[in-house]
Amino acid sequence: MTAALRPPGTAPGALPLLGHALRMKRSPGPFLVELQSGDPVTVIRLGRKPMYVVNDPGLMCDVMRRPDVFARGGPITERFRLLFGNGLGISDGEFHRRQRRLIMPAFQHGQLADYAAVMSRHAEAKAASWRDGQRIAVHEEMDELALANIVRVLVADDVVLDRVRFMAAAAVVLGGLFRRITDTTGLLTRLPTRANRRYREAEAFLRRTVEAVIDEYLAAGADRGDLLSTMVLARDEDGRRAMSDEQVRDEVMTFLIAGSNTISNTLSWAFHELGAHPDAERRLHDEVDRVLAGRTATHEDVVHLDHTRRVVTETLRLRTQGLFQSRVTTADAELGGYRVPAGTVVLYSAHALNHNPGIHADPGRFDPDRWLAYREHPLAPGAFLPFGTGVHGCIGERLSWVELVISLATIAARWRLTPVPEHRVRPKPAITMPVNALPMTAHRRDVRPGARVAGAAAQTSQDREESR
Template structure:
């Protein structure tokens, strides 16, 4: 490995402005910007205002950043610092030994033995939304999918949730999710303390959500029963080394993180799926043919997942082209060399799954939606860490298996009865915010006749 004394400086992306650096380009054309950084150099230096930052853009260096040298990096940077104001110190944001302890305590909640129950809740919620549609109806699909994933979360996280508490959570969550994105891309603390209407709504939603969750935790503790849901699993978990469980504050933080991760990301990817399939009838026909062959007209179930091979490849390709976490950051806790380039202690290091997944050196014709690039013989040529829809190493998303199962089963359930059609006729267009979302959300639902 290159020593720090001989490590060379990273190549600087041209085009920075006095005082502002490259911040305007990141704000105005973020997806083009991260691809420019990728094409500039494997490790590219840019500036946000006057502060230097580094973008890492190859699979080999992703392994160094997230696995080999992971102990020298922590979750940090302006994106995470502001997000934690709303999400707390849960798995998505915590660091060091505390993160490892929380991950150990949370792991039983995602054991494969629980996946069937979670899948059942997802399919029940999908059946509800499917039964509410009429042939030819124009629906605000993004909102409908968000409502559906919130319903799934309520059923899996709190099995004995009252109707009033569920409604309050659904009212509060949208402001929380929007606030995470707003804070991440406007990481200026005093702005979020101003008595603006948006800040007051955010604070009030957070206060009400905290009160609702606090009441639920109190009720669970008082009952002293295993409700066979995510919250019970988290409450009953004990650290192998200390025999201690989570405090009420830690439970709050983990629940808030799960609420955002379990609703926004899944709903967004499902919205991408329906928009892409509407634009690609050839892919849609192959999905329908597989559903007809595997299911024979009956409802899909958790046990059908292994047989939905092509639909699985569709989900993989969606995660390649439209990763919801399109840009992420780390902060160097010690001086380190990446790719022969010196990264100083305290530096912000960015990486972009969006840019990584669209590297033409790894994915030929990267702008083409091609599920068959995930056929085993073709996927074998993709470097292991050049595809990171759920991260890697100790920070890899703990809910990866659950997310794959939920998205695949919901698609199978809804596509068994409905086709989605674009209202505008335009191809799907991405908007990069806290997640990577389609610009349009209105779609027409048409009943599928076999």
């Protein structure tokens, strides 16, 4: 640590005793965006406890790529670890690197194509289940779709499993997760309420079911081509099992949560934004009509669905899944010329970056075409990282992109979803950013015969110009 390092300044507006706690509680998103216009690193105080907020995209990448110095930690992280163990989404250090190496084979290219085929079938089945003129709870439908996808990634179709009850229990646990993570005292979640009883029963059912399936996999000893097989069959150099039953269970619970919630939220918000922006919706329908002609999207189609991907990308920016993440310094550290003492909680916010007008012009506007402009003038490194970066970057990032594009395109090929006029759509308080509710009316789309032309040659002149 050199003498040239300086401590960061404190953000304005701190109250006596409370510090910035009220701002963070009442309007954390706008507050974190406001901090973006200040110093690269700023101190806020929650009560008397200082936290260092990183506002510069390059420094955020630095934090994410130095896990030995900026380790996973902070109050929400520790609460999650207490609830769900030490899975890949929360573990750290050499143990995390080891777990990632063991799990990575389940996300290689060949496996991704197999998972994508399953996701295509699930999206097709979901689209086929609706009726023309039906009012649909889109947020619930996308919850079901995303959960069905991650359950199938975890366990193969031939596994004996009450999938309906399993997915219902997982939905209850996901729904109660925010309350438990933010209840740092544990008092509210111990009250004998019906919701708490349902949560405990659902969590216990999930754990029992996962443990029973692990036992079945161990007894069979066969590779079923799913994520659980990868984890159960992983071996150390001495031939022993690399993961204990408890660790496999922690990983399964982590993938259930991480692999369904953010996907369903993003799809729901995408349909909401398309319903509010007819031009973006029209161009999406033109694209899926040209590429798919009403059929189900596949892994091979993803590369041709340019506008669809831009819609997903803009949704990930505008409706960022998560306000902030936290790390804790393991030793005295340097960050952009600032001194950060050991044991300090460091916050960084992708939401704040994504809504910073100095990075994204008119950041509150839904504009998929801004990603065409970024081809000519790329963003600063680290300015858009919806799946993180470094060793803690999402291991399922490529699969998530495929799932989002396939699901959106397959449904849009068959249906136009229009808003319910009297309903006000808004974010619901949560660790991620779910929609409070999203009723929409489904209108069947009739694709003209012969609309499909093979591959990239089917591009309109406008699309060819966009792709240059």
